Amino acid sequence: KIGEVADEVPVNAFAVGGFVRDLLLKKRNLDLDIVVEGNGIEFAKHLAGRLGGRYRTHERFSTAMVLMPDGFKIDIATARLEYYEYPAALPTVELSSIKLDLYRRDFTINAMAVQLNPQQFGTLIDFFNCQNDLKQKEIKVLHNLSFVEDPSRIFRAIRFEKRMSFTMAPHTARLIRNAVKMQLFGKAADTRFFSEIRLIFSEENPIPAIQRMADFNLFQFLWPDLKPHLKVDRRFLHILLQAQRAIDWYRLLYLKEECDNWIVYLLAIMGRSKAEVLEAFCKRFLVPQKITDNLVWQKMHADKVANLLARRNALRNSEIYWLLQDLDIEGLLYVMAIARKSTVKKAVSNYVTEMRQAATLISGRDLMALGYEPGPAFKIMLNDLLDARLDGIVTSKSEEITFIQE
Ligand code: ATP
DSSP: HHHHOOOOTEEEEEEEEEHHHHTTOOOOEEEEEEEEEEEEEHHHHHHHHTTTEEEEEEGGGGGEEEOOOTOOEEEEEEEEEEEEESTTSSEEEOHHHHHHHHSSSBGGGGOOOOEGGGGTTTOOOOOTTTHHHHHHEEEESSSHHHHHTTTTHHHHHHHHHHTTEEEEOOOHHHHHHHHHHTTTTTSSSOOHHHHHHHEEEESSHHHHHHHHHHHOOOHHHHOGGGGGGGGGHHHHHHHHHHHHHHHHHTTTTTTTSOOHHHHHHHHHHTSSHHHHHHHHHHHTTTTHHHHHHHHHHHHHHHHHHHHHHHHHOOOOOOHHHHHHTSSOOHHHHHHHHHOOOOOHHHHHHHHIIIIOOOSSOOOOHHHHHHOOSSHHHHHHHHHHHHHHTTTSOSHHHHHHHHHHHO
């Protein structure tokens, strides 16, 4: 259908990038990227009409997005015809626009296209011998200036390498080392860095990629304050593995609340640093203020609580509850990751599985029925009651009523 719409407009339409890569690898990919030779915006409008989806356009960049009712997302970009001006006498050369579009991509494995117009449907477009690199399982840039143009690609290279168990082509690895030497991260006024770091931490298993980042000496740019343990030493690795364990444990609980795993890993990496290090990191990589505030608050609060829990033995459930109740799930899993004592881990896991959802059986309305006047005292009474519930002092509604009346 997409191809038919392309013919109607008419434009040449191609599926590109990660979609084609995953198609050739026979992996599922739910994001379709389309590049159009011609008017991409027009194409997007027609496509949305035909597929019964909604569309959003970004005229300035000639891009659009079509969102299907089932959540399937199609990104559409326009490949423009570009002219290469050669100096002096040589003629101007017109490059086929899809070729130029593919040449500008990050790695060869992501630089293939599949034509969608019906006549040529399914034709693989591979100008740079990309399919061979995919077969060889190699991450390779398309040209030598790739990382100079966009150093955030370094993180992408690492992410793809570790996710798919590919290897970095030697020349590409050399270009990364050169880029690191040139300190291309010095000025990070580019939000792409943070997006890419976040994507690494959101991978199924980000630890090999984090180790690879350290191998390439990237920590010096990301966390200059971590210098003493610039290398991934045993303690550092231990915290990361504990973070992973906590995340896996939480996943298997199948609770409704989603956990942003990247936050847990980011906090864990900062496990041995002060909150200011995290704050400086956020500032350097232009993390939005709201996210920064939350990250810093979670870290400070979690560090404090972890300390308290470690120092005091035999806390009552209600005490644990009030200590942990302000932390998000990410902060809680972080506490589990940095805790050295099993009692602390146990306290947090109990809190997550049992106490977090705890509530009193009687409500404010019940209190009114019992003849109490509504007011600030209500909250205090209900909190006391919750404590009693958490500590097993009351277990039924009638016990709760007696507790209140006493
Ligand atoms: P994932 O499976 O992680 O979504 P993807 O390959 O689909 O991987 P996206 O970040 O969605 O990755 O990017 C889509 C495509 O856009 C890539 O396949 C690549 O061709 C191109 N691309 C993305 N980021 C860059 C970049 N920084 N430089 C060049 N090309 C890029």
